Amino acid sequence: SVSGETLPTAASDAQWAEIQGIVRSITPENDRLLISLEAEGQRVLAVLPGYQQRQPRHGHLVGLEVELQGVVGATQQSNKVFGPNALYVPQIDCVTITPEALAFHFERPSNTYNELFPGRKRDHEEFGRVRGRVLGAIPGVGFFLSMHDPRNKGGRVWVQSSARGVLHEGDIVEVVGRKQLIDTLPSLFDALFRVVGKGEVPDGYLVRGNDLSPGAFHNDVVRIDGPLIERRKTPEEDTIVIESDGRLFSATLPLLRGELAELQRGAELRLRGVYLSRTSPEFGPVPAAFYGQMQMFRPSDVTVLANPPWWNAERTGWALKGIGGFAAVGLAWTVSLHRRNVRLRREVAARQEAEAALERERGALAERVEERTAELRFEMSARHEAEAILRERSRLASELHDTLEQGLTGVGLQLEAACNSTTRAPENTVRHLDLARTLLRQSKSEVRRSVWNLRSQMLEDHDLAGALQMMLRQVALTAGLEANLEVLGAPIRFDEVSESHLLRIAQEAITNAVKHARARKLQLTLSFSERDTLLTVSDDGQGFDSQQTWGNDTGHFGLTNMRERAARIGADFQLKTAPGGGTSIEIRRPASPAVTAPAP
Secondary structure: OOOOOOOOOHHHOOOEEEEEEEEEEEEEEOOEEEEEEEEOOEEEEEEEEOOOOOOOOOHHHOOOEEEEEEEEEEEEOOOOOEEEEEEEOOOHHHEEEOHHHHHHHOOOOOOOHHHHOOOOOOOOOOEEEEEEEEEEEEOOOEEEEEEOOOOOOOEEEEEEOOOOOOOOOOEEEEEEEEEEEEOOEEEEEEEEEEEEEEOOOOOOEEEOHHHOOOOOOOOEEEEEEEEEEEEEEOOOEEEEEEEEOOEEEEEEEEHHHOOOOOOOOOOEEEEEEEEEOOOEOOOEOOOOOOOEEEEOOOHHHEEEEEOOOOOOHHHHHHHHHHHHHHHHHHHHHHHHHHHHHHHHHHHHHHHHHHHHHOOHHHHHHHHHHHHHHHHHHHHHHHHHHHHHHHHHHHHHHHHHHHHHHHHHHHHHHHHHHHHHHHHHOHHHHHHHHHHHHHHHHHHHHHHHHHHOOOOOHHHHHOOHHHHHHHHHHHHHHHHOOEEEEEEEOOOOOOOHHHHHHHHHHHHHHHHHHHHOOOOOEEEEEEEEOOOEEEEEEEEOOOOOOHHHOOOOOOOOOHHHHHHHHHHHOOOEEEEEEOOOOOEEEEEEEEOOOOOOOOOO
16 A cells, blocks of 8 residues: 555555545546546546546546555656656556445435426536436446435436446435436436345336327336337447337437347337437437437347238339339330331331342342242251251250160169069069069159150259259169268259259269169269359269260260260369279359250
């Protein structure tokens, strides 16, 4: 412990010290507070760092006897000149009001509401002591107090206090502070308080917008219902705007007591807090667009009564904008087409005028040109028809290769198993024949869908992962091999074109593994990411020389078909195989590929 005489000297420099005295003034300076303390007839300077403009200045300490703890150090008066030592207090918790000072202030006579605020007199020098119930508290800033005295008229008071202590709604407290009446908000500033009991938490009056006439329910706890119009959030507070009976009300919640969950615009809310219908120095004026404002204290003061309907005004606006955009594009295309038609008509008319001016010999040439044009049109039509027939033949060949061959392979395996089980295990023959019949029905259905260019039945009932899983179950059941599917990442649904091509590629790879590779294990991996989707089909079969199987001259065009399907959906196709080393096929589809062909 040091005294007011020894602290400014160099003897106590860089020491942890305690000093007791009366606070005479508190002055903010940049990012710190300068506390002037009178100790044993001497003025001592204490420095509290870490001050920000929005924080309280702790004015309730002025005039009180306190005990400070900190480190003694020199004060710099200029660039190279140092003044007497000061006490550097690390935090406000190291400033303690002495019990004698607290007892002195709380020995004041208790005042009623009418004694403190008899009218609109703006006297802010007189101290008062009151007792009441806490309506709501903002930590480190202040709280609303409800004073109830059976002998006199009660009232509600705003208490500004940065004193330490935890307050809860319904606490019965005694308060000492400087009274002040600004507009219609009675206040006590730089206040000290102590909790003396517990009371009921006020629910508040349930009101509507029309109930809040000027002056009604001012400074009282109310509950008001209405749809959410707007929400504004800052690092310090959360502001909610609702509408009730055609009037807008703003409610503010300090974030010191916790954050609100996400709220949807248009949701029916019930807000609870102290209603302020007039201008106040602590909470600012009520904006012109709002009928009144509320001060809330905890996240539970906001209750969601009903979520908004999915089809709301915002989505309607977006839909109208989309329709307007399509209409604008259609109008622009129509105007462009009309201009081009006008230009073409003018060119045709000019050409006709030029042709009419030609000699008679030119007429014969024109007839020949028209005849040749008709022939070319016929040839082009025939060529387009041939190309369409060729594309359809290729599609049917590819589809029949992917679907029918797999089905026939499974049927063949089941028939072979039935033949083998006739003598060794006759009871399994019927099961193999039933499986073969089931596979024939499925193959018939898939062939019909391929002919009519329909989507696979498996993709109609499942997503890509589910369709692959169903295919593997059939393969495991019919071929008797071990087949597994691993899905990595969150599954994504693609367009019909991409899903159909990926399923057919996997189907072809599985058929090759069963029919040609004589594999015992089959592993499918479907990996989803933000950049791309990777489908991997691996087997432990006998493998092959990939340089000798890309052509169609051998009658097997499965690999060529898989590569063409991958190219149609903008995917990269990779084949890894060697004789005796198994086969692995990777299809990597970017997140936004360019699809160049319709789905089969």
